[in-house]
Amino acid sequence: MNRYQLNITADDKQVVLERILQVARYRGFLINGIHAQVNTKNSVGIIELLVSSERPIELLVDQINKLIDIKSVKVDNTVMQLESA
Amino acid sequence: MANETELTGASLLFEVLKQHGVEHIFGYPGGAIMPIYDALYDSEVDHFLCRHEQGAAFSAIGYARASEKVGVCFATSGPGATNLLTGLADALADSIPLVAITGQVATAAMGSDAFQEIDVFGLSLACTKHSFQVTDVHDLEKVLHRAFAIALEGRQGPVLVDIPKDIQLAKVTEERGDYSTLRNKVKLPPANVGSALALLTQAKKPVLYVGGGVGMARAIDELRSFAKRTGIPSVSTLKGLGAIDPNDPNYLGMLGMHGTKAANLAVQECDLLIAVGARFDDRVTGKLNEFAPHAKVIHFDIDTAEIDKRRKANVAILGDLKVNLPALEIPLTIDDWQAKCQQMQAYFGWQYDHPGENIFAPAVLKEVSDRMPRNTCVTTDVGQHQMWAAQHMKFEDPTNFLTSGGMGTMGFGLPAAIGAQVSRPYDCVIAVSGDGSIMMNVQELATIKRFQLPVKIVLIDNSKLGMVRQWQDLFFNGRLSETDLSDNPDFVMLAQAFDIKAKQITKKHEVTGAIEEMLDHNGPYLLQVKIDAKENVWPLVPPETANDKMMENT
Numbered sequence: 001m002n003r004y005q006l007n008i009t010a011d012d013k014q015v016v017l018e019r020i021l022q023v024a025r026y027r028g029f030l031i032n033g034i035h036a037q038v039n040t041k042n043s044v045g046i047i048e049l050l051v052s053s054e055r056p057i058e059l060l061v062d063q064i065n066k067l068i069d070i071k072s073v074k075v076d077n078t079v080m081q082l083e084s085a
Numbered sequence: 086m087a088n089e090t091e092l093t094g095a096s097l098l099f100e101v102l103k104q105h106g107v108e109h110i111f112g113y114p115g116g117a118i119m120p121i122y123d124a125l126y127d128s129e130v131d132h133f134l135c136r137h138e139q140g141a142a143f144s145a146i147g148y149a150r151a152s153e154k155v156g157v158c159f160a161t162s163g164p165g166a167t168n169l170l171t172g173l174a175d176a177l178a179d180s181i182p183l184v185a186i187t188g189q190v191a192t193a194a195m196g197s198d199a200f201q202e203i204d205v206f207g208l209s210l211a212c213t214k215h216s217f218q219v220t221d222v223h224d225l226e227k228v229l230h231r232a233f234a235i236a237l238e239g240r241q242g243p244v245l246v247d248i249p250k251d252i253q254l255a256k257v258t259e260e261r262g263d264y265s266t267l268r269n270k271v272k273l274p275p276a277n278v279g280s281a282l283a284l285l286t287q288a289k290k291p292v293l294y295v296g297g298g299v300g301m302a303r304a305i306d307e308l309r310s311f312a313k314r315t316g317i318p319s320v321s322t323l324k325g326l327g328a329i330d331p332n333d334p335n336y337l338g339m340l341g342m343h344g345t346k347a348a349n350l351a352v353q354e355c356d357l358l359i360a361v362g363a364r365f366d367d368r369v370t371g372k373l374n375e376f377a378p379h380a381k382v383i384h385f386d387i388d389t390a391e392i393d394k395r396r397k398a399n400v401a402i403l404g405d406l407k408v409n410l411p412a413l414e415i416p417l418t419i420d421d422w423q424a425k426c427q428q429m430q431a432y433f434g435w436q437y438d439h440p441g442e443n444i445f446a447p448a449v450l451k452e453v454s455d456r457m458p459r460n461t462c463v464t465t466d467v468g469q470h471q472m473w474a475a476q477h478m479k480f481e482d483p484t485n486f487l488t489s490g491g492m493g494t495m496g497f498g499l500p501a502a503i504g505a506q507v508s509r510p511y512d513c514v515i516a517v518s519g520d521g522s523i524m525m526n527v528q529e530l531a532t533i534k535r536f537q538l539p540v541k542i543v544l545i546d547n548s549k550l551g552m553v554r555q556w557q558d559l560f561f562n563g564r565l566s567e568t569d570l571s572d573n574p575d576f577v578m579l580a581q582a583f584d585i586k587a588k589q590i591t592k593k594h595e596v597t598g599a600i601e602e603m604l605d606h607n608g609p610y611l612l613q614v615k616i617d618a619k620e621n622v623w624p625l626v627p628p629e630t631a632n633d634k635m636m637e638n639t
């Protein structure tokens with residue numbers, strides 16, 4: 001299993017967090033951790049999502065990017081690690 | 086300058102619908118959407134009362150697909166909303182622009198397990214492109230405009246707007262801001278046309294793999310021009326049917342599980358596969374790692390997430406097909422390959438001779454197709470009859486063949502035909518259904534009756550859930566578990582109960598006369614075509630098998 005950290009920025013809109021979690025689960029990524037907060041000044045949410053999967057991370061990045069309220073999705077390569085199977 | 090008028094949330098909804106050119110709505114009322122139905126009473130839009138919210142959703146889909154407009158449907162909270170969901174899932178899978186409006190219990194009651202309260206907003210996450218719940222009436226106008234924009238932009242899809250009852254009743258002033266909607270609008274990097282051109286000119290055996298995205302992008306002319314100028318042999322997905330001219334000599338028909346032998350063999354042999362608005366669905370590819378094993382891939386799509394999802398593309402051309410297809414239009418010298426494909430097509434063509442007096446469904450559908458007026462819109466349900474329609478009927482445009490592709494939802498055909506007929510009152514609309522599927526939304530015969538819609542229904546009746554029975558015979562040792570429908574109702578009497586003219590035929594010699602009678606009839610008509618329960622759809626690529634290893638009728 002590969003582990004990845006995604007750094008996501010999103011408009012602070014209804015259920016945006018639920019949408020991200022739903023997409024991650026449906027596309028086959030296990031959620032290992034999440035940290036989320038909103039900058040109330042500019043209404044931008046910042047979400048750090050730790051996931052693991054056998055599937056390529058691009059799959060999840062593309063699908064999260066498709067969500068309407070998402071501003072950006074980046075893979076934090078410093079956090080990526082390979083777990084021994 | 087803002088033009089301000091005081092309205093309620095409910096009447097504002099109709100103002101916005103008017104601005105988006107909405108003339109027809111499919112729906113079903115109930116407690117939590119009553120203020121909207123009250124405002125409808127004063128509105129100019131035509132509302133079609135369906136007899137189940139699933140019927141309303143499918144009619145909105147049929148309407149959208151036949152007319153290339155946004156389909157709109159209404160339902161109340163709780164069970165009304167849950168009844169819509171199958172339609173939303175269907176629209177998501179087939180990328181159909183829909184705006185679904187649901188009533189919700191009043192904001193103060195939300196979250197209290199109130200009567201007919203369900204978290205439809207939560208339920209919508211997996212079956213819509215996007216969804217909104219309006220909790221402040223001042224957001225309503227903007228949200229509704231956004232809903233239309235999102236339904237149409239980029240890859241189209243269904244959007245749900247959940248409106249609590251108090252928001253429908255609240256007073257609000259209309260702002261009439263400037264909201265523009267751009268079809269196919271997306272922010273994408275410029276297409277890598279140079280590398281694609283290099284692949285094209287090197288290819289000796291290219292195949293054009295045409296999907297539903299071509300119709301959605303309204304790029305039929307661009308695609309046909311590309312196919313003509315390059316001369317590349319083409320194949321189509323179920324949803325792509327009608328995009329390529331069915332009489333184009335280089336067109337090989339549908340590919341995939343029930344595709345033509347020529348189409349599947351050509352794809353398996355090709356050295357370059359040009360996927361246009363198609364997504365390498367498992368019903369198309371068969372065993373994925375043996376699909377088009379020698380081919381490089383150029384993938385045209387508007388949805389970044391489809392690139393490399395199931396098959397790696399050597400070159401991805403993202404964006405609007407109308408712009409991108411012409412950029413690759415160059416003449417190619419592939420005469421030998423063209424000749425080979427045309428030979429395969431002639432050699433493996435359909436056979437319509439069939440022994441005995443019993444009716445052969447493929448021949449019936451071919452005859453309906455040959456006799457139906459130009460620009461007829463055909464809808465189908467799901468099963469064997471659907472595959473026979475796809476194989477044996479010809480369509481001039483994707484808006485003339487409406488079938489539930491991605492979701493494969495039984496119950497689609499009849500309400501979709503209703504929506505299509507509403508959107509195109511002067512065109513002939515034919516629903517091809519099965520005796521299993523028609524019962525899934527049979528209540529919509531009442532909608533046909535009420536609005537006197539001249540929909541024709543060709544009911545292919547094998548007294549079975551035929552497609553499942555076929556798989557049980559082929560892959561489950563003939564153990565026919567729960568697929569017998571020999572106690573079906575009398576379909577002719579059933580149709581007549583809704584004032585629909587109907588006829589049953591059982592023998593070959595009755596076919597031509599019955600088709601003529603149906604097409605000549607001025608109103609709705611149900612033609613029940615009894616066929617042998619043991620007929621199978623051929624060819625068939627078994628699941629997880631390469632597409633050249635198809636089973637055939639022997």
Ligand SMILES: Cc1ncc(C[n+]2csc(CCOP(=O)(O)OP(=O)(O)O)c2C)c(N)n1
Pocket residue numbers: 466467468469470471493494495496518519520521522523545547549550551552553
């Ligand atoms: C809503 C729904 N339930 C179940 C299925 C599974 N299914 C696919 S085809 C089929 C049989 C369809 O029977 P019928 O409508 O009589 O068509 P036939 O195959 O006999 O032509 C079934 C049950 C489905 N596609 N959709």
